[in-house]
Amino acid sequence: MAEDGRRDVSISIVGLPGSGKTTFLAALWELVGERRVAKALSFASIGDNDLSYLRKIVTVWRKATEQARTRITGLTAVRMNLKDKAGNVVQVAMPDAPGEDFRAMWEDRELGRVLGESLAVGNIMLLVNGNKVKAPAWVTERAAQRRTTGRQDDQTLPKDWHPSLAPTQVQLVDLLQTISHAPVGSAGRKVAVMISAWDKAEGERLTPDIFLKRKLPLLAQYLESGRDGWTSRVYGVSAQGGEYDPNDDNAERVEGDAPARKKRAVKSGDADRLREVDIPANRIRLVSGDKESNDLTEPLQWLMH
Numbered sequence: 001m002a003e004d005g006r007r008d009v010s011i012s013i014v015g016l017p018g019s020g021k022t023t024f025l026a027a028l029w030e031l032v033g034e035r036r037v038a039k040a041l042s043f044a045s046i047g048d049n050d051l052s053y054l055r056k057i058v059t060v061w062r063k064a065t066e067q068a069r070t071r072i073t074g075l076t077a078v079r080m081n082l083k084d085k086a087g088n089v090v091q092v093a094m095p096d097a098p099g100e101d102f103r104a105m106w107e108d109r110e111l112g113r114v115l116g117e118s119l120a121v122g123n124i125m126l127l128v129n130g131n132k133v134k135a136p137a138w139v140t141e142r143a144a145q146r147r148t149t150g151r152q153d154d155q156t157l158p159k160d161w162h163p164s165l166a167p168t169q170v171q172l173v174d175l176l177q178t179i180s181h182a183p184v185g186s187a188g189r190k191v192a193v194m195i196s197a198w199d200k201a202e203g204e205r206l207t208p209d210i211f212l213k214r215k216l217p218l219l220a221q222y223l224e225s226g227r228d229g230w231t232s233r234v235y236g237v238s239a240q241g242g243e244y245d246p247n248d249d250n251a252e253r254v255e256g257d258a259p260a261r262k263k264r265a266v267k268s269g270d271a272d273r274l275r276e277v278d279i280p281a282n283r284i285r286l287v288s289g290d291k292e293s294n295d296l297t298e299p300l301q302w303l304m305h
């Protein structure tokens with residue numbers, strides 16, 4: 001409890017693997033350390049956190065290189081405390097304990113203690129990669145596709161179902177439902193849905209709200225129905241501002257090649273443009289309705305109360 005009796009709210013940043021969590025955190029850390037750019041929340045303290053991880057991901061971010069896919073072992077959560085103009089402090093955490101992840105919650109119905117505790121209370125920032133939405137497909141659409149492409153039957157043998165094949169929105173609704181009920185958590189909280197890689201999604205000329213309704217209708221309707229009492233907002237976020245160069249640590253070994261040589265993905269040219277931006281924090285873009293800024297702390301400020 002805060003001194004005036006208000007409940008202190010913490011914020012957890014969550015999302016499936018590849019949803020843009022690490023990139024968001026790196027951009028946020030860059031932004032809060034940048035005095036030349038105005039923002040709603042500023043840095044308060046780092047708590048008992050190890051700074052080396054944040055320093056590492058921000059270095060990668062500044063070079064306009066993708067974050068490494070490998071998880072840092074031994075790390076349980078990354079936390080930072082931010083404060084608003086009135087001095088109210090909020091703790092932002094990205095739970096990331098080894099072996100406890102959002103994929104396991106859905107695929108194995110397993111929830112580790114560290115992750116469970118951090119999702120039990122507080123508000124949620126949910127990241128969804130706008131460039132990687134795995135959409136549901138209708139059997140009739142697939143059949144029509146086959147007719148037009150003339151593909152033959154060996155492509156259509158039934159496959160065993162696995163939870164990993166479930167559409168993105170099914171996994172996310174399940175995640176939100178799980179943390180809205182005992183024994184995991186409680187209902188009536190706030191969630192900011194962040195459509196990441198917005199630079200890739202905005203070509204369709206949809207607002208973030210409409211994007212959610214069109215591409216993830218189940219998630220949009222779940223939130224709208226108020227079933228678990230979520231109050232929600234939808235943002236588009238480009239934490240990189242465009243496509244970064246691939247990270248060599250993520251490259252797959254080319255079979256039969258010398259161990260030192262790895263397959264390199266093709267560069268898009270976006271990264272060169274982004275490295276030219278005077279103040280790196282200005283690469284960041286946040287879209288809400290028809291408004292745009294580079295203040296990633298604005299959704300966090302909304303989640304603070």
Ligand SMILES: Nc1nc2c(ncn2[C@@H]2O[C@H](COP(=O)(O)OP(=O)(O)O)[C@@H](O)[C@H]2O)c(=O)[nH]1
Nearest residue numbers: 017018019020021022023066197238239240242
């Ligand atoms: N184009 C673009 N790609 C992004 C952006 N943010 C993240 N990505 C990409 O999305 C992928 C997953 O990001 P990452 O932060 O590693 O996701 P995590 O697994 O949730 O930590 C990487 O290939 C990123 O480069 C963005 O703002 N723009």
Ligand SMILES: [Mg+2]
Nearest residue numbers: 021022023067
């Ligand atoms: Mg990551």
